[in-house]
Structure formats: structure tokens, C-alpha cells
Amino acid sequence: MSTRVAWQARTRLVAAFLACLLLSPPVVLGVGKPDFKPGYNFFSIQEDVETGRENSAQVDKQLPLLNDAEALNYVNSLGKRLVAFAPNNHAEYVWQFRIVNSSEINAFALPGGYIYVNRGVFDAAENEAQLAGVIAHESGHVVMRHGTHIASQAVLAQGGLAILNAILGQSGSLTTQLTQLGLGLGVDSLLLKNSRTAETQADEVGTYILYQAGYDPRAMVPFFQIIAKKYPQRTLQFFSDHPNPENRIRDVDQEIAQLGPPHGGRTDDGEFDSAKQHLAALAPPPERKGTPKIDAKSHPPPLPSANLTHFDGKIFSLDYPDNWQLQRSEDSVALCPPGGMVTGAEGETAQAYGAAVSLYTPQQGNWGLVDATQEFVESMRQSNPQLHVLQQTGMNLRGNPAVSTLLQNDSPVEGQRETDHLVTVRRRESVLAFIFIAPAGAFESYAPTFDKILQSINLAP
Numbered sequence: 439m440s441t442r443v444a445w446q447a448r449t450r451l452v453a454a455f456l457a458c459l460l461l462s463p464p465v466v467l468g469v470g471k472p473d474f475k476p477g478y479n480f481f482s483i484q485e486d487v488e489t490g491r492e493n494s495a496q497v498d499k500q501l502p503l504l505n506d507a508e509a510l511n512y513v514n515s516l517g518k519r520l521v522a523f524a525p526n527n528h529a530e531y532v533w534q535f536r537i538v539n540s541s542e543i544n545a546f547a548l549p550g551g552y553i554y555v556n557r558g559v560f561d562a563a564e565n566e567a568q569l570a571g572v573i574a575h576e577s578g579h580v581v582m583r584h585g586t587h588i589a590s591q592a593v594l595a596q597g598g599l600a601i602l603n604a605i606l607g608q609s610g611s612l613t614t615q616l617t618q619l620g621l622g623l624g625v626d627s628l629l630l631k632n633s634r635t636a637e638t639q640a641d642e643v644g645t646y647i648l649y650q651a652g653y654d655p656r657a658m659v660p661f662f663q664i665i666a667k668k669y670p671q672r673t674l675q676f677f678s679d680h681p682n683p684e685n686r687i688r689d690v691d692q693e694i695a696q697l698g699p700p701h702g703g704r705t706d707d708g709e710f711d712s713a714k715q716h717l718a719a720l721a722p723p724p725e726r727k728g729t730p731k732i733d734a735k736s737h738p739p740p741l742p743s744a745n746l747t748h749f750d751g752k753i754f755s756l757d758y759p760d761n762w763q764l765q766r767s768e769d770s771v772a773l774c775p776p777g778g779m780v781t782g783a784e785g786e787t788a789q790a791y792g793a794a795v796s797l798y799t800p801q802q803g804n805w806g807l808v809d810a811t812q813e814f815v816e817s818m819r820q821s822n823p824q825l826h827v828l829q830q831t832g833m834n835l836r837g838n839p840a841v842s843t844l845l846q847n848d849s850p851v852e853g854q855r856e857t858d859h860l861v862t863v864r865r866r867e868s869v870l871a872f873i874f875i876a877p878a879g880a881f882e883s884y885a886p887t888f889d890k891i892l893q894s895i896n897l898a899p
């Protein structure tokens with residue numbers, strides 16, 4: 439079961455509601471300096487910096503950072519050399535570059551100029567231009583202010599200016615107020631979830647920075663392609679954070695043609711080579727925590743533990759087996775036994791065992807729970823084409839009217855069918871959906887665990 443669709447559907451709702459505001463004008467390229475126009479934003483650059491500082495304090499606690507002076511000096515001097523060419527008031531951002539001690543290939547930027555590059559990027563890059571391409575792309579997210587643009591979308595989606603005035607009029611940090619909008623903090627923050635449009639803009643700005651800084655501006659996009667082929671496992675996170683439209687190379691080529699006369703690009707990689715060698719000589723990164731992705735067909739997950747552990751979320755809490763792992767993504771939570779996530783042929787991840795909780799906002803106002811549940815099932819069907827409703831009944835969830843839906847689907851475990859039990863309940867303007875997932879042949883043995891989880895649910899008033 440892939441549960442990613444709910445957020446997309448919600449994004450579409452916001453998009454439809456605000457179509458005219460949301461369509462960021464494309465970059466205007468021409469002779470001279472291109473015009474990079476950020477999307478609408480209710481926050482100031484100072485507030486980007488403040489939010490970024492608070493979030494980075496959190497991220498620094500959540501991720502293993504590499505505290506190596508030589509490597510940090512190198513990435514900071516390369517980074518600062520690049521962002522000096524960034525458009526849109528680059529001098530107002532803090533520009534701090536950190537190295538995450540992970541061999542996964544990934545990089546991300548927080549608002550205000552806090553850029554994180556995984557050690558795996560240094561390892562995979564063949565020359566400085568490729569590393570510079572990753573940093574330039576992330577700098578593009580900063581100067582296009584994508585994080586607080588997302589926050590601005592959330593403000594509008596949740597009630598517009600009245601909410602904004604309430605946020606800005608309140609005491610307490612901006613991040614705390616944004617967290618109340620459901621934007622989260624640290625590595626799970628929605629501030630980090632860029633749209634495809636944002637990714638294209640970051641590519642455009644990145645290409646411009648590379649060209650201006652004297653690097654081969656084509657170095658960036660082929661690097662993404664090379665690493666996708668060469669390190670399929672180590673790039674999963676990168677490509678779920680950075681959707682990779684096929685026309686990306688074409689877009690970059692078009693932009694390059696308009697930037698100015700071609701230049702060969704810097705070929706002096708001395709500093710890059712010594713930084714890369716230095717990193718390679720350090721102790722290897724710590725083993726990555728997280729759900730190991732194993733072949734769930736030949737190795738079904740271990741049975742759910744009888745001991746439960748507690749999860750306390752913003753709008754609900756529940757208990758789940760203590761040998762399951764909790765993964766938060768966008769506005770859903772997955773509770774998954776080890777090996778319960780399965781990687782498909784395309785590198786996409788789907789949950790074969792466990793439970794998931796999603797918040798879904800129906801497209802129409804004044805909805806009833808049965809219709810809204812139907813709409814949610816439809817939205818899931820887009821990524822689960824074999825999903826069918828077997829049975830639907832009303833039920834009561836902790837004193838709240840709820841709908842219980844039994845579904846059948848193709849399991850991500852090859853050759854197996856899947857049974858899903860969906861329980862939906864209204865939470866203000868949204869539907870809170872609890873989904874219990876197992877291959878059809880194993881559902882019976884998981885049912886007692888699913889019941890225990892269901893019984894433990896508490897909904898915030």
C-alpha cells in the first residue's frame with residue numbers, strides 16, 4: 439500500500455483554491471541577468487533566517503554530523519564562493535554548510551541558508567563541479583525561499599490572514615507558531631518538502647550560480663543521473679526529496695543557451711581531490727538506523743511484539759508493538775515491522791505490513807464522512823490501481839462516529855494480494871485515516887495486533 443497520495447491530494451486542493459497566486463512566474467532568461475522570482479511569501483528574509491536557525495538546532499541533534507575541521511573548511515569555502523553569485527539578496531542569508539556523516543547520497547537546505555550535504559555526496563562526486571552543482575541547487579532553494587513559501591501556503595490553506603496575524607501577533611518563536619500549523623520541526627519539517635516547481639526553480643538558480651562561478655553548468659543534472667544508476671540504494675532518499683522529471687536536462691540546456699557564451703568550466707580539482715581523500719581516510723559513517731529493506735516474500739517480518747510502546751502525536755495518540763518502527767513522512771505516520779517496507783522496481787517504497795495514519799482534506803466543503811472516505815479511497819487508488827472496497831460499515835471510535843472499510847489490493851510483496859482495514863474519523867476540516875495493512879494470507883495473524891492498536895487510539899479534542 440502506497441500512502442503518499444493523501445498529501446498530494448491536499449496540495450492539489452490548495453493549488454486549485456489559490457491557482458492564480460500559486461503559479462510562480464517562470465524564470466525570465468535573456469540577455470543579462472535572469473529574473474528569479476520567488477513564489478508568494480508572508481515572511482521576511484529575517485524570519486527565514488530565524489526559522490532556519492531554530493530548525494537547524496533541531497536537525498543538528500537529529501542527524502549525525504561530521505565534525506572534521508578540514509572537511510568543514512573546504513565545504514564552507516566552496517559554498518561561500520558559490521553563493522556569492524546567488525541572485526536575490528544573497529548577503530542577507532547566513533550561509534552555513536554542514537556535513538552529515540552518512541554514506542547515503544543526499545543534501546538539503548533549511549530556510550535562511552543552512553545547507554546540509556551528506557558525506558556520501560563527496561564520495562560519489564567525480565569532480566568539484568558536481569559537488570558544486572549539489573550545493574548550488576540547495577542554495578537555489580534558499581534564495582527562492584521555498585521553505586517559507588510552503589509555510590505561506592499552509593497559512594492560506596488553514597484560514598489565511600487571520601491565522602497569519604494570530605501567528606505574528608503571538609509571543610514565542612516563529613518556529614513554534616509554524617509548528618502549530620502542522621509544519622513540524624527538524625528533519626521531518628514540511629519546510630523541507632519541495633514541490634516539483636520548487637525543484638525546477640532550484641535547478642535553474644543552481645545552473646546560473648555554476649555558470650557565474652566558472653563551473654561547467656551541465657555538471658549538476660548528469661550527476662543526479664549518474665548516481666541514480668550507480669548507487670540505486672544510497673540515493674532513495676535523495677530522489678524522494680528531489681523528484682527527477684525527465685525534462686530536467688532539457689530545461690538546464692535551454693537555460694545554459696541563454697546565460698551567455700559557453701565556457702569550458704573550471705578543471706582545477708586539487709582542493710576537491712584532497713578533501714575527498716581526507717574524508718575517505720576517516721572512520722566510516724555510523725550504520726544507518728531505519729527499517730532495513732529486505733525481501734519480504736522470502737523473509738516475512740518477525741511477529742508483532744506483545745509489548746506496546748506509545749506514540750503521542752499532535753491530533754492523536756496510540757500504542758503499537760515495540761519491535762515496530764515509526765516513520766513520519768509529509769502528513770502521515772507509518773508504523774512498520776522490520777522488513778515491512780518493500781522497495782519496488784522503480785525504487786519506490788510501499789508498505790506491505792503494519793499500520794499507517796494519514797490526514798486527508800476532502801476537496802469539497804460540507805462533506806459527510808462516508809463520501810469523504812470514498813474520496814480518500816479514490817485518492818489512494820491513484821497509486822494503488824488494484825484497490826477495491828469489499829465491505830463498509832459504521833462504527834464508533836472513542837465516542838466519535840467513524841467508518842470502517844475493508845479493502846483488497848495487490849500487495850507490494852510480489853505475487854500476493856493484500857487486505858487493508860481502513861478506519862476513518864472526522865477531525866475538524868479533515869479526515870483522519872488509520873490503515874492496517876498485511877498480505878491477505880497474513881492478515882488473520884495480524885488482526886489481534888491491529889485491534890490492540892485501534893483500542894489504544896486517543897483523539898485530541
Ligand SMILES: [Zn+2]
Nearest residue numbers: 632637640680
Ligand atoms: Zn532540491
